[in-house]
Amino acid sequence: MLDTGDEHQTAFARAFSAVITARGVSLTWLHRRLEDRANPVSIATLSYWRSGLRHPDGLRSLTALEDIERLLDLESGALLDLVSRRARLGSLAPAQNPFTESEVVAAAAETLRLLAAPPIEATRSLSAHVVSTVDENGLLRRRTARVLVQAVAPFVDEMTYALMSAESIVRRPQCEIRGAALVREHLHESEHVYACVLRLDRPLVMGATAMLEIEMTVPPPTAGLQPSEDETTAFVMRSIRDVVLWTCFHRDAVPDWISEFERTPVSDGVVSRPLTPSESIHLARRDFGPGILGIRWGFDR
Numbered sequence: 001m002l003d004t005g006d007e008h009q010t011a012f013a014r015a016f017s018a019v020i021t022a023r024g025v026s027l028t029w030l031h032r033r034l035e036d037r038a039n040p041v042s043i044a045t046l047s048y049w050r051s052g053l054r055h056p057d058g059l060r061s062l063t064a065l066e067d068i069e070r071l072l073d074l075e076s077g078a079l080l081d082l083v084s085r086r087a088r089l090g091s092l093a094p095a096q097n098p099f100t101e102s103e104v105v106a107a108a109a110e111t112l113r114l115l116a117a118p119p120i121e122a123t124r125s126l127s128a129h130v131v132s133t134v135d136e137n138g139l140l141r142r143r144t145a146r147v148l149v150q151a152v153a154p155f156v157d158e159m160t161y162a163l164m165s166a167e168s169i170v171r172r173p174q175c176e177i178r179g180a181a182l183v184r185e186h187l188h189e190s191e192h193v194y195a196c197v198l199r200l201d202r203p204l205v206m207g208a209t210a211m212l213e214i215e216m217t218v219p220p221p222t223a224g225l226q227p228s229e230d231e232t233t234a235f236v237m238r239s240i241r242d243v244v245l246w247t248c249f250h251r252d253a254v255p256d257w258i259s260e261f262e263r264t265p266v267s268d269g270v271v272s273r274p275l276t277p278s279e280s281i282h283l284a285r286r287d288f289g290p291g292i293l294g295i296r297w298g299f300d301r
Helices: 009-021 027-035 043-051 058-069 104-116
Strands: 123-134 142-153 154-163 175-179 180-187 193-205 210-219 229-236 240-248 257-264 269-275 280-288 291-296
Touching: 009 043, 027 043, 027 058, 104 154, 104 193, 123 229, 142 154, 142 193, 142 229, 142 280, 154 210, 175 180, 229 240, 240 291, 257 280, 280 291
Parallel strands: 123 240
Antiparallel strands: 123 142, 142 210, 154 193, 175 210, 180 193, 229 291, 240 280, 257 269, 257 291
16 A cells, blocks of 8 residues: 655655566566666565555665666666655765865865855765876876766755865866766866866756766876876765776886875875786775775886
8 A cells, every 4th residue: 555645655656666567577577687786675675665665765775776777777867756855865974075185175175165166065976987098198188987976965956076186286177077067167276176066967856866977188287397107086075885997008108107095094094005007907996985096107217
């Protein structure tokens, strides 16, 4: 029996039941496919969702619901939007800037103030895949990030995306955005912080998600100031479910040395490890952060 006192729960149960029937699949099939995707939901829970006795609630259920939309060949948000207004996100740790260097922290605060940036605490990243291309001079040329973000505030229509570095210079990129539009940007005079404000294509209610692709083409450095090393990083202010960094070097300019570095509250400082130089390097972490993950490279000649 449906709980008709809850409009959103009823709408979700009707839609979920209808698409299960229309696709001709069973709850057992759906359960197995979700297990294959490492997003398990019990058959009993799926049955409760279908009948309306319960609704998806909490981060794990909402991420599983995104997989269900893909498995059932639905548009993104077709089911999630019916429950997102009621989503309980569980206990959220406060957003924490993983950079402790005073210059970077001050530059970040000033940049966000100048941009009139929306509160960083309003969203969190659930996954991030960052692909970086390094040119024949050994310098970062292009950085493409595909990020799944979730609203953790009642209404989100803008969010901030930033690049920061304590060691290297951040050069102002040319940006192409999918899933949002760039409305404001600023490179701090210290050249350690660049940030931009993005207006989402579709405003998000609490618990809803959006997929963004942020492609940044980095200009060459000023003549006479070419650095001897460079880096690519990802940093998160809350724990992220999945982060992958993939850096691809020009075949004629494989660095003489490469190292990965990581900083989290657990590591108590920056931990650096040497890597074997090759044409491409990837780093992957699950349930990472808050923290910084990246690689640096350089040439002995």
